[in-house]
Amino acid sequence: MTALPVLDTSTTAVDVARLSPRGISNAELSAQTASVEHIHRNRLTLCLLTLRSGVTVVGESQSLSGHHDRHVGEALSNLDAREKAMTLLAFARLQGAQ
Numbered sequence: 001m002t003a004l005p006v007l008d009t010s011t012t013a014v015d016v017a018r019l020s021p022r023g024i025s026n027a028e029l030s031a032q033t034a035s036v037e038h039i040h041r042n043r044l045t046l047c048l049l050t051l052r053s054g055v056t057v058v059g060e061s062q063s064l065s066g067h068h069d070r071h072v073g074e075a076l077s078n079l080d081a082r083e084k085a086m087t088l089l090a091f092a093r094l095q096g097a098q
Contacts, residue, residue, distance in 0.1 A: 038077065045076070047077035055088065061073045
């Protein structure tokens, strides 16, 4: 289990600009995921994706129409959380490379 590093203030804007979740595979993210939970409130769906390091990433989806499809809300909030988690893991990889 790889722990996420503490933010290193020596990270430059160039380093952050190179940060891309594309370097993290779905398999790698799945291996780092401990749990996924969805919370529904009216037209808002939250996805709480907890990593093995204990960090929880929150993804969200909100329907603009009066109709809220629970499955679509879960899929979109899950995608949002996964993208955020991939960015976080890419940042951790960048910090480890320095």
